[in-house]
Amino acid sequence: MEQALRVCIYGATGYTGIELLRILAHHHYVRIVSAVSRTYAGKHISDLLPYFSNSYLSKVPLSEEPQEDFDLAFLCLPHETSLELTPTLLEKGKSVIDLSGAYRISRGELYPEFYGFEHTHKELLNFAVYGLPEIFRNSIKGARLVANPGCYPTVALLSLYPFLREGVDFDSIIVDAISGVSGAGRKTTQHFHYPEMEQNIMAYSVQKHRHTPEMEDVIKRLSRRDIKVRFTPKVVPASRGMLSTVYIPTQEKRIRDLFYETYKEEKFVKVVQEPPMTKHVIGTNMCLIYPYYDERTDTAVVISAIDNLGKGASSQAVQNMNIMMGIDESAGIENLPLFP
Numbered sequence: 370m371e372q373a374l375r376v377c378i379y380g381a382t383g384y385t386g387i388e389l390l391r392i393l394a395h396h397h398y399v400r401i402v403s404a405v406s407r408t409y410a411g412k413h414i415s416d417l418l419p420y421f422s423n424s425y426l427s428k429v430p431l432s433e434e435p436q437e438d439f440d441l442a443f444l445c446l447p448h449e450t451s452l453e454l455t456p457t458l459l460e461k462g463k464s465v466i467d468l469s470g471a472y473r474i475s476r477g478e479l480y481p482e483f484y485g486f487e488h489t490h491k492e493l494l495n496f497a498v499y500g501l502p503e504i505f506r507n508s509i510k511g512a513r514l515v516a517n518p519g520c521y522p523t524v525a526l527l528s529l530y531p532f533l534r535e536g537v538d539f540d541s542i543i544v545d546a547i548s549g550v551s552g553a554g555r556k557t558t559q560h561f562h563y564p565e566m567e568q569n570i571m572a573y574s575v576q577k578h579r580h581t582p583e584m585e586d587v588i589k590r591l592s593r594r595d596i597k598v599r600f601t602p603k604v605v606p607a608s609r610g611m612l613s614t615v616y617i618p619t620q621e622k623r624i625r626d627l628f629y630e631t632y633k634e635e636k637f638v639k640v641v642q643e644p645p646m647t648k649h650v651i652g653t654n655m656c657l658i659y660p661y662y663d664e665r666t667d668t669a670v671v672i673s674a675i676d677n678l679g680k681g682a683s684s685q686a687v688q689n690m691n692i693m694m695g696i697d698e699s700a701g702i703e704n705l706p707l708f709p
Contacts, residue, residue: 375400377404377439379444382404382431384682387418396700397701398696399690404429440464442458442464452469466689468517470583476494498514498516503527503635512693521544521602531660532624538619542617544584546602546603546612547603549604550566553604566606570604570606584598610675610677611675613671614671619669636698639655639656639657641657643659650674652679652705653704658672
């Protein structure tokens, strides 16, 4: 690109917005021209985040509305807010990457049950492209609205895709996944208050989680079958990182070859020889996958690790932006992990 892509980040002071600021601060083809934050409007980015003091971002003001014209918006906002803002931005000719769940599920009737609101722009649900690059890369190219996947669906669907791509027969899926506390967002709630979270591990939304229909929706698109997902999320006292274990009853035993073949050309998804650790992906756009076939129970076991704020949110959003705009897909997101 000869001219820098002008970007606006809505919700710039939440965890995903801050991670976008960190990644895009040194992206060679991008300039952040507006950072929207109603909570901290009137301050500059470096007032709140002093580690940006040596960056051009230090003097970018935080404001209630965009201060300059822009080409693309990242929406790091509540679902209902993104729902209503997106059509307005599209009408103005902007490209949108939405990090909320407002446009992830193609079936609008599921939103009242799982999100608690009626979807008022169902006409955009089929217009939106689901932003999981390793599966939908061709659709993302040139898209104007990308629904960035949830963190749990990202790691689970990457664990399932080789089976779906090959047409392996199975009828049920169990997803058991663990996340760091940042997945709950920056606002404090009682369960995530330090005295209650420290030295504690807990499951939540066991009966019904909004990421379940997101997974099932994509699985149906890929397999043309209604396959139910039994999903149990857990949170551990770590700030970030995600570890998922997927169980699939199947007679297909050569799953390691299946995974190697599926991801052999992918830069950000790697098949590993030992079960991965979150320490190996923190601060990166990587997904490390360990597939294993348990002959005793005829079960495929797939263990995967991502950074929930990276590949599970902000760095994947940048990967989507790169693809949308014809930029090198890995630009700005080839970071090595923060280890240990």
